Amino acid sequence: MNFSKGHELLDLCKEHNKKIYEIMIEREKIISGTTEEEIKAAMRESLEIMKASVNKGLTENIKSVSGLIGGAAKKLEDRREKVRQPVCGSIMSKAISRSMAVLEVNAAMGKIVAAPTAGSSGIIPGTLITLAEEFNIDDERLIEGLITASAVGMIISKNATVAGAEGGCQAETGSAAAMAAAVTVELMGGSPEASLHAAAMCIKNILGLVCDPIAGLVESPCENRNALGAANALISAEIALAGVTSLIPFDEVVDTMYKVGRSLPMELRETALGGLADTPTGRRLKEEIFGNKKESR
Amino acid sequence: MKDFSMFDIVGPNMIGPSSSHTAGACRIGKVAYKISGGDIKKVTFLLHGSFGKTYKGHGTDKAILGGILGFDPDDEKIKFSFDLAKKQGLDFEFIEEDLGDVHPNTAKVLIEKFDGSKIEILGSSIGGGSIVVTEINGLELEFTGEYVTLIIAHTDRPGVIAKVSAILAEYAINIAFMRVYRHNRGQNAFMIIETDDMISDEAVKSVINTENIANAYLVSIK
Ligand code: SF4
Numbered sequence: 001m002n003f004s005k006g007h008e009l010l011d012l013c014k015e016h017n018k019k020i021y022e023i024m025i026e027r028e029k030i031i032s033g034t035t036e037e038e039i040k041a042a043m044r045e046s047l048e049i050m051k052a053s054v055n056k057g058l059t060e061n062i063k064s065v066s067g068l069i070g071g072a073a074k075k076l077e078d079r080r081e082k083v084r085q086p087v088c089g090s091i092m093s094k095a096i097s098r099s100m101a102v103l104e105v106n107a108a109m110g111k112i113v114a115a116p117t118a119g120s121s122g123i124i125p126g127t128l129i130t131l132a133e134e135f136n137i138d139d140e141r142l143i144e145g146l147i148t149a150s151a152v153g154m155i156i157s158k159n160a161t162v163a164g165a166e167g168g169c170q171a172e173t174g175s176a177a178a179m180a181a182a183v184t185v186e187l188m189g190g191s192p193e194a195s196l197h198a199a200a201m202c203i204k205n206i207l208g209l210v211c212d213p214i215a216g217l218v219e220s221p222c223e224n225r226n227a228l229g230a231a232n233a234l235i236s237a238e239i240a241l242a243g244v245t246s247l248i249p250f251d252e253v254v255d256t257m258y259k260v261g262r263s264l265p266m267e268l269r270e271t272a273l274g275g276l277a278d279t280p281t282g283r284r285l286k287e288e289i290f291g292n293k294k295e296s297r
Numbered sequence: 298m299k300d301f302s303m304f305d306i307v308g309p310n311m312i313g314p315s316s317s318h319t320a321g322a323c324r325i326g327k328v329a330y331k332i333s334g335g336d337i338k339k340v341t342f343l344l345h346g347s348f349g350k351t352y353k354g355h356g357t358d359k360a361i362l363g364g365i366l367g368f369d370p371d372d373e374k375i376k377f378s379f380d381l382a383k384k385q386g387l388d389f390e391f392i393e394e395d396l397g398d399v400h401p402n403t404a405k406v407l408i409e410k411f412d413g414s415k416i417e418i419l420g421s422s423i424g425g426g427s428i429v430v431t432e433i434n435g436l437e438l439e440f441t442g443e444y445v446t447l448i449i450a451h452t453d454r455p456g457v458i459a460k461v462s463a464i465l466a467e468y469a470i471n472i473a474f475m476r477v478y479r480h481n482r483g484q485n486a487f488m489i490i491e492t493d494d495m496i497s498d499e500a501v502k503s504v505i506n507t508e509n510i511a512n513a514y515l516v517s518i519k
Contacts, residue, residue, distance in 0.1 A: 002300070024303060031300050042304060049310050065314065066354040106313030109356045109376040114426075115307045118316050124307070150303035157301060163424065216347075217354045218314045289354050 006250040013192040021147035050125035057101025064107035073101035096227035099126025116162040120176035122226035127180040149179035160258030164211035165270040167261025173229040178202040180233035198240035200250040210268035212275025215286035318355035321422025326364020329406040339388035339409040346401035349393035438478040444491035450511040453486040468500040
């Protein structure tokens with residue numbers, strides 16, 4: 001029971017009349033020689049870390065190692081509580097503040113789950129934990145959701161890349177958003193097909209997004225792009241749940257994302273030599289952070 | 298290459314901000330710590346390429362020092378490793394240095410122990426938190442720490458390798474990969490043994506007590 005492509009996964013789901021996470025669990029049992037209980041227990045640990053990182057980012061005074069970011073997630077929480085009706089609605093507002101919270105914790109040397117990378121680590125917890133709060137979803141189903149997310153991420157990793165250095169930010173935050181969108185559809189009762197349509201839409205929406213972190217640090221614009229990823233996941237899931245399909249199938253979108261990523265110039269793939277990193281302000285911030293070199297006790 | 302596990306995709310669990318600059322750096326430190334056997338008086342980190350240029354912003358310094366203190370990449374104490382090292386009376390220093398034609402994220406770890414002995418380890422963080430160690434005490438070799446790894450320093454003599462594999466067999470340990478490295482015939486050499494099974498302290502001791510074996514270190518990293 002193994003698969004590399006989205007259409008193979010859907011065939012397996014159909015053939016065995018199973019959900020995406022069930023197929024993924026069967027596969028994991030074979031390749032790692034573990035039991036379903038062990039797999040779920042390990043995923044529960046990941047879920048706990050995700051919850052703790054969201055909580056930390058929303059309640060503590062976070063400052064990143066460089067000092068570039070920190071405290072934004074909390075500001076969003078404060079505003080939502082104050083205005084009661086955020087401009088993008090409560091669910092979206094929560095999802096973006098929660099995903100930003102995790103990214104801030106990451107940038108402040110806190111504990112996170114790379115999902116699929118550290119730079120995109122806010123998107124899946126931000127989306128899932130918001131859904132859990134708003135729709136009363138229990139941990140068991142969230143654990144299944146994380147497993148579904150891993151199936152989508154694995155297909156992308158096998159056929160393209162999830163690394164900003166290889167494929168730009170579309171590969172990193174785009175993949176995380178696609179994973180989150182697939183889970184959102186599943187948790188809301190959509191079919192495996194609809195999950196992959198949502199994942200495809202997510203990647204299509206940000207195709208070509210460059211990776212240009214200021215001073216080469218996973219902080220800015222990364223934090224806002226995690227918010228964007230969570231929003232993208234919800235938008236795409238909503239569209240797919242309405243029965244709208246992606247004109248270009250998921251597998252073709254993944255291949256395209258890889259091709260587009262490879263055609264991005266090296267300056268726009270995590271080297272911090274182009275894009276926002278290469279603006280006058282971006283260069284100045286870099287100078288300020290990495291001014292002097294040697295340090296000892 | 299091993300097929301992806303779901304935990305390669307949703308995971309690893311780690312201290313941020315970067316799998317290559319933080320988690321990988323911590324692993325390099327941890328391997329150096331394991332090989333040194335602890336009791337470290339002073340450690341100097343020579344940081345090359347992107348490690349050297351960006352270590353402050355990525356917390357590479359805290360992470361690699363955390364590894365020297367024995368922390369895993371998901372240990373929240375990493376953030377406080379400077380203070381924890383000072384409390385232990387451990388001297389540490391970071392120097393940006395060009396280490397030549399190596400991976401951009403490479404560090405050389407120079408360890409000075411209380412008994413006066415010195416150890417040098419060269420390691421690279423090659424992405425996603427994975428590492429590769431390419432030199433111990435100037436001897437070129439290669440291992441990743443992904444498997445349970447037994448590193449044996451021995452004198453290059455006939456029969457030494459057979460004795461080691463006999464001991465491992467006795468403890469029902471299956472060898473996945475094994476490589477031998479040496480400078481010259483009959484001199485100091487290293488065996489790198491990667492196994493499928495955990496190796497007990499007892500088995501390691503029995504290896505150390507074998508003739509022509511100077512030392513053995515068990516390295517297994519999460
Ligand atoms: S800009 Fe680059 S470093 Fe930042 S989140 Fe996107 S891919 Fe990651």
